[in-house]
Amino acid sequence: MAKLDHIIEQVLAKIKQREHQSYEVDYHNQGLPPDEQVYTEYGNIAINDVTIELLLELYRVNVNDPWTRWILQGISFQENFTFHISQYMIKFIPKKMLLDWPVTFVVDKEHPVFSFYQKSVSRQDLAAIPDQSIVVVTPTQKLTTEAKEVSQYKQLTIKIRTDEDCIWQK
Incomplete structure (x- = not known):
């Protein structure tokens, strides 16, 4: 029983540590997203240089797009996503995304x-x-x-x- 308690303590410590760990990645529409392993280590993911194209693919839930698939998988793992955008992109964000999507948009x-x-x-x-x-x-x-x-x-x-x-x- 003590061994099981120790394992449970380790798992809980890892989950608590993950909540405070952050990962930052640059979006490249021609490149592939990071590996899913990121989700086990980090609870907060910031994506730099988010484009209108990525927002469109996400909003349309285009699972053929690797970045969309990766972000949707992260959402299902309860990742906290921050999308870094320029001030000119605000008009391109559907209000439904601002209100209902579990992501935070940050300008500059x-x-x-x-x-x-x-x-x-x-x-x-x-x-x-x-x-x-x-x-x-x-x-x-x-x-x-x-x-x-x-x-x-x-x-x-x-x-x-x-x-x-x-x-x-x-």
Whole structure:
């Protein structure tokens, strides 16, 4: 029994260690993604240079694309993905991806991107996100007066999306 307890302790220690381990990779559309072994060692994966093409393949769940297949497998292993993008790509991210996909979009490696479901974005919503974040809203969504004050205080960038779809969904 002591041997089994020791094995269980080792497995739990490995799982706990994995939660705090990070791996960073550059996306190359012509290259292959990393090996699946990454998932056993790291709980957080940052992908640099994410392109519109990769977002499109992911959104369409194109399992013939090796990067899409690799990312989807990582999601099933509960990996925390961070996609590093340029500020010009925000209009190319479907709002459904911002809201529902288990990935974090980050502009210039320092400004996470957020969006909200509700029609009225409140002070509480904006207070819960990091300073200098980017918030994507649609014209049908409104920021409360207090939310506007918080956005200035926290130096949030508010990006108004003309509609819920991104440019390539039309």
